[in-house]
Amino acid sequence: MWGSRSNRGNDSVDCIACGETTRRSDAREYDKEGDRWDRKGKQFEYLCKGCHTDLCHQPRDELEDLLVDIDAGGLAELEFLEAYWNAVEERYGPLDHER
Structure with a gap:
């Protein structure tokens, strides 16, 4: 049982x-x-x-794939931020904030 x-x-x-x-x-x-x-x-x-x-309890659909695509674990902090910003804009369009 x-x-x-x-x-x-x-x-x-x-x-x-x-x-x-x-x-x-x-x-x-x-x-x-x-x-x-x-x-x-x-x-x-x-x-x-x-x-x-x-933790942030917001949905994270596609986040892990994006992080793998930009090789997030192999980048320095500023390189990561630049790569992440560019990948998000490429996938989802321009962000509302200026750099």
Whole structure:
């Protein structure tokens, strides 16, 4: 028969943002694909409550693809900002603010 759900959440997990270790039941699941409801074959990462509260909870459709396309992890901060700005304008049109 199925096991009890009461023993879930007793494990400790590490917050991917600050590194704090907390009980799984006190943490918030983070799914970098943005679909935490489709659970098949996924391993979730976790955020402590404080870091989860600090997150921007706006949709991020296409963001990860854009970051990969501009090689965001390999750029210095100013290079990243320039590449990001240009990629956003190229994909979505001119931004409202002047540089």
